[in-house]
Amino acid sequence: MLILSSPSGAGKTTLTRMLLQRPELDLKLSISVTTRKRRTSEADGIHYHFIAEDEFRRLRESGDLLEHAEVHGNFYGTPRKWVEERLSQGRDVLFDIDYQGARQVREKAPRDVVTIFILPPSIRELRARLERRAEDDSETIEKRLAAARHEIGRWTDYDYVLINDDIQQTFDDLAAIVRAERQRRPRIAAGMGEFVTTLLAEPG
Numbered sequence: 012m013l014i015l016s017s018p019s020g021a022g023k024t025t026l027t028r029m030l031l032q033r034p035e036l037d038l039k040l041s042i043s044v045t046t047r048k049r050r051t052s053e054a055d056g057i058h059y060h061f062i063a064e065d066e067f068r069r070l071r072e073s074g075d076l077l078e079h080a081e082v083h084g085n086f087y088g089t090p091r092k093w094v095e096e097r098l099s100q101g102r103d104v105l106f107d108i109d110y111q112g113a114r115q116v117r118e119k120a121p122r123d124v125v126t127i128f129i130l131p132p133s134i135r136e137l138r139a140r141l142e143r144r145a146e147d148d149s150e151t152i153e154k155r156l157a158a159a160r161h162e163i164g165r166w167t168d169y170d171y172v173l174i175n176d177d178i179q180q181t182f183d184d185l186a187a188i189v190r191a192e193r194q195r196r197p198r199i200a201a202g203m204g205e206f207v208t209t210l211l212a213e214p215g
């Protein structure tokens with residue numbers, strides 16, 4: 012499980028899209044449920060499953076969410092079954108979730124999670140990105156900027172921290188992390204053990 016978190020507007024969604032466009036990285040995106048209003052650029056079932064609050068409460072109470080949190084006044088959660096099915100098929104799952112959700116997933120599966128925090132190059136640029144995106148009204152943007160300072164303070168919880176200044180550089184660093192994490196010994200031990208046995212059986 013690969014978790015990306017950041018303050019709103021730092022670039023997670025953009026980076027997620029870039030990761031998914033690379034078939035060789037072979038990542039599956041977990042699509043969250045949310046009670047937030049759909050943005051004009053968003054489609055139900057693609058960016059989120061947009062649901063009502065009573066439906067969210069039902070999912071949370073029936074244990075159908077792997078993690079959940081209230082963020083900027085809306086509720087968000089990760090459907091558990093979809094993720095568990097992908098993991099049992101040996102797939103790597105990508106999450107765009109906040110620090111509260113990252114903590115819950117890490118507590119449940121500490122050895123199977125890699126967490127990455129994306130920082131903006133400055134607060135001024137963060138504001139400019141939220142304004143340029145032009146998807147939220149000014150009250151929402153102010154609310155998200157106010158939350159950003161607290162969210163940024165969680166950077167020390169994460170395995171990796173990237174400053175998203177140049178998008179291509181950040182993407183290259185992210186892809187390098189995915190590739191490196193896949194080569195960690197505990198993750199490749201089974202297949203590699205067999206290879207090493209064959210290697211050692213070769214005559215000199």
Ligand SMILES: Nc1ncnc2c1ncn2[C@@H]1O[C@H](COP(=O)(O)OP(=O)(O)OP(=O)(O)O)[C@@H](O)[C@H]1O
Nearest residue numbers: 018019020021022023024025140144175176177178
């Ligand atoms: N490195 C970058 N340089 C300039 N603009 C960027 C960069 N990365 C992302 N952006 C732009 O900033 C805006 C916010 O990015 P994005 O929507 O990916 O952020 P986010 O972290 O997913 O935000 P949210 O949590 O609100 O969904 C978008 O318009 C995006 O195109």
Ligand SMILES: Nc1nc2c(ncn2[C@@H]2O[C@H](COP(=O)(O)O)[C@@H](O)[C@H]2O)c(=O)[nH]1
Nearest residue numbers: 043079080082087088089107108109111112
């Ligand atoms: N804990 C969770 N956080 C989530 C989930 N889905 C998204 N998010 C985070 O919410 C904020 C706001 O997202 P936005 O799309 O409204 O801009 C952002 O930090 C996301 O990462 C989730 O399922 N669980």
